[in-house]
Amino acid sequence: MRRADTIAEELEEMIFTGSYDNGDRLDEIRLAERFGVSRTPVREALQKLSVSGLVEQIPHRGVFVRQPGPVELLEMFEVMAELEGACGRLAASRIESDALDRLAVANETCATVAKVGDADAYYRANEGFHHLIYMQSGNGFLEAETRRLCRRLQPFRRLQLRLRGRMEQSLSEHDGILEALRDGDSERSGSLLREHVAVQGEKFHHLMIGLRAEHKLV
Amino acid sequence: MRRADTIAEELEEMIFTGSYDNGDRLDEIRLAERFGVSRTPVREALQKLSVSGLVEQIPHRGVFVRQPGPVELLEMFEVMAELEGACGRLAASRIESDALDRLAVANETCATVAKVGDADAYYRANEGFHHLIYMQSGNGFLEAETRRLCRRLQPFRRLQLRLRGRMEQSLSEHDGILEALRDGDSERSGSLLREHVAVQGEKFHHLMIGLRAEHKLV
DNA sequence: GTCAAGGCGTTTGTATACAATCCTAGTGCG
DNA sequence: CGCACTAGGATTGTATACAAACGCCTTGAC
Numbered sequence: 001m002r003r004a005d006t007i008a009e010e011l012e013e014m015i016f017t018g019s020y021d022n023g024d025r026l027d028e029i030r031l032a033e034r035f036g037v038s039r040t041p042v043r044e045a046l047q048k049l050s051v052s053g054l055v056e057q058i059p060h061r062g063v064f065v066r067q068p069g070p071v072e073l074l075e076m077f078e079v080m081a082e083l084e085g086a087c088g089r090l091a092a093s094r095i096e097s098d099a100l101d102r103l104a105v106a107n108e109t110c111a112t113v114a115k116v117g118d119a120d121a122y123y124r125a126n127e128g129f130h131h132l133i134y135m136q137s138g139n140g141f142l143e144a145e146t147r148r149l150c151r152r153l154q155p156f157r158r159l160q161l162r163l164r165g166r167m168e169q170s171l172s173e174h175d176g177i178l179e180a181l182r183d184g185d186s187e188r189s190g191s192l193l194r195e196h197v198a199v200q201g202e203k204f205h206h207l208m209i210g211l212r213a214e215h216k217l218v
Numbered sequence: 219m220r221r222a223d224t225i226a227e228e229l230e231e232m233i234f235t236g237s238y239d240n241g242d243r244l245d246e247i248r249l250a251e252r253f254g255v256s257r258t259p260v261r262e263a264l265q266k267l268s269v270s271g272l273v274e275q276i277p278h279r280g281v282f283v284r285q286p287g288p289v290e291l292l293e294m295f296e297v298m299a300e301l302e303g304a305c306g307r308l309a310a311s312r313i314e315s316d317a318l319d320r321l322a323v324a325n326e327t328c329a330t331v332a333k334v335g336d337a338d339a340y341y342r343a344n345e346g347f348h349h350l351i352y353m354q355s356g357n358g359f360l361e362a363e364t365r366r367l368c369r370r371l372q373p374f375r376r377l378q379l380r381l382r383g384r385m386e387q388s389l390s391e392h393d394g395i396l397e398a399l400r401d402g403d404s405e406r407s408g409s410l411l412r413e414h415v416a417v418q419g420e421k422f423h424h425l426m427i428g429l430r431a432e433h434k435l436v
Numbered sequence: 437g438t439c440a441a442g443g444c445g446t447t448t449g450t451a452t453a454c455a456a457t458c459c460t461a462g463t464g465c466g
Numbered sequence: 467c468g469c470a471c472t473a474g475g476a477t478t479g480t481a482t483a484c485a486a487a488c489g490c491c492t493t494g495a496c
Contacts, residue, residue: 278447
């Protein structure tokens with residue numbers, strides 16, 4: 001693979017996982033040294049990141065990481081809820097019975113894992129459940145866009161699962177969604193999924209306020 | 219502004235407006251000559267385009283323009299409908315009275331222009347109406363994403379306005395949307411907007427089939 | 437005649453050199 | 467003492483040179 005692309009991916013991963021704070025400047029020369037290449041591929045990687053909005057590029061000044069602030073984060077959660085709702089709405093009238101079975105299996109996995117209380121494992125199982133629904137929307141473009149935003153929100157979605165009782169609540173919401181999909185009820189399926197994700201945003205909001213009070217976040 | 223950015227914008231514009239066909243290779247050297255620069259800024263521009271999906275980059279082979287096919291286009295229209303629906307849903311509970319007035323004015327402009335029958339002018343007036351709603355969703359991220367897709371679909375949305383009676387139909391739908399927003403009815407406002415845009419997709423679909431029959435499109 | 441292998445030209449990918457711009461620190465004037 | 471201006475260094479943006487990979491065409495063997 002092109003070196004520039006791997007650099008872009010690695011930098012993306014580092015920004016996602018919080019290795020950089022908001023406003024940090026990404027020094028081309030330092031990065032070039034760290035990756036053992038010249039500035040050219042580093043610059044190409046930074047260009048790519050600037051398009052996806054992970055960094056801001058100010059002409060003749062450099063590129064700076066742009067972590068979403070609290071407001072933008074909540075906005076993104078809201079959009080995520082709308083997108084997932086759309087997936088659910090469309091999936092209700094398009095999903096096939098074997099996909100429904102796979103969805104039930106995925107939900108069983110969620111339940112199994114939740115009993116153990118492993119938040120990371122639940123995150124993965126939960127992701128499987130949701131991605132199946134994206135796919136069953138029958139709209140590849142919608143699926144791709146939803147996955148993109150999902151990935152962007154990943155570290156923050158993970159956080160809120162650690163709240164007490166959240167996994168159980170999430171599970172019971174899954175049951176309702178599954179039922180609505182079985183019934184082929186577009187509106188109910190869409191609303192339930194939208195609320196299911198919107199709740200995540202609210203939980204995250206609470207969490208954020210708590211952390212802020214402890215001066216862990218700005 | 220950086221030369222590379224202007225090149226990216228110009229290329230984007232050219233791809234949007236259909237100066238290139240699907241699969242055309244964008245030759246770095248030719249583009250460099252055309253823009254009177256070296257390959258470096260051209261390459262940076264192409265990298266950016268590849269992130270937004272306008273071109274596909276195949277390692278060691280080059281970048282090729284990637285025009286959406288009929289299927290993807292319909293998928294994009296469907297997502298556009300969902301996004302606009304979301305804007306409408308949120309705007310219904312967040313819009314302020316002065317914004318409602320501005321929206322009414324924008325709709326009046328649409329009506330005036332429609333009487334003349336100028337499709338291009340109607341497109342612009344219509345865009346003003348819709349963008350006002352995006353803004354009133356109170357969600358900057360949603361607004362930006364919706365505008366992005368709107369821009370991507372622009373040339374195709376324009377097309378369907380030329381169908382007989384479409385402008386009048388569009389106008390009457392606007393009235394319903396405006397009323398729902400005035401009532402603060404989230405669900406109705408969202409559904410009406412979603413359908414308003416979904417109809418555009420269907421009209422476009424018909425148009426496409428017609429053109430296909432005339433062997434104008436593949 | 438057909439298919440496979442290898443060389444050559446073209447194009448992409450990367451490194452380096454140079455130009456242009458910006459930040460900063462230092463100096464001089466009010 | 468403070469502010470404006472300028473020179474220096476550092477950093478970004480662009481051009482060019484070089485390396486590596488790909489495709490095509492030739493050539494030869496079966």
